[in-house]
Amino acid sequence: MDINNLFSYITSSELQETILPLKLGFLAISLFFLAMIIFVLGKTEWLRHAFLEKTIEFLSYHPYKMKKVTKDWAKILKRLEKGAEAEYKLAIIEADEVFDNTLKKMEYGGKTMEEKMEQVSVILPNIDEIREAHKIRDNVVHNPNYKLGLDEAKRILETYEKALRELEVF
Numbered sequence: 001m002d003i004n005n006l007f008s009y010i011t012s013s014e015l016q017e018t019i020l021p022l023k024l025g026f027l028a029i030s031l032f033f034l035a036m037i038i039f040v041l042g043k044t045e046w047l048r049h050a051f052l053e054k055t056i057e058f059l060s061y062h063p064y065k066m067k068k069v070t071k072d073w074a075k076i077l078k079r080l081e082k083g084a085e086a087e088y089k090l091a092i093i094e095a096d097e098v099f100d101n102t103l104k105k106m107e108y109g110g111k112t113m114e115e116k117m118e119q120v121s122v123i124l125p126n127i128d129e130i131r132e133a134h135k136i137r138d139n140v141v142h143n144p145n146y147k148l149g150l151d152e153a154k155r156i157l158e159t160y161e162k163a164l165r166e167l168e169v170f
Contacts, residue, residue: 073161076091080150085149088150092153092156096133096137099160102169114134117134126159126162
């Protein structure tokens with residue numbers, strides 16, 4: 001059998017009619033798996049992170065989901081109006097958590113807050129104030145007898161707010 005006969009046999013209408021159901025079956029299986037891939041990618045966080053979040057960040061010039069930070073920050077500031085030391089302490093803890101979550105969303109790695117702050121020390125001019133505010137937060141968390149006044153709470157919140165502004169969250 002020479003190459004011309006083989007080519008004629010492969011392109012013959014008899015063979016094509018015979019394998020048409022096989023072709024259609026493979027086409028259906030391929031479309032099914034393509035649909036499954038698209039479905040699974042739509043359900044995973046990877047696609048959202050890789051495409052949606054990065055596109056929104058690019059178009060808005062702000063990290064993804066940072067509008068929630070503004071709402072959370074307003075709730076933190078309202079805690080100062082209540083006039084109770086427990087509310088001041090809670091406001092400091094929540095402000096530190098907002099700052100920590102912001103650094104995580106901006107993909108500054110590190111297991112501890114100190115490691116994350118080391119990475120942003122070049123960006124933030126008030127890094128020493130932030131370190132001091134974080135130490136006060138640690139004192140509040142680990143020492144229930146720690147006294148925190150309104151003026152000190154306001155100063156700490158202003159430190160965190162300044163840092164968040166430098167990171168262009170607000």
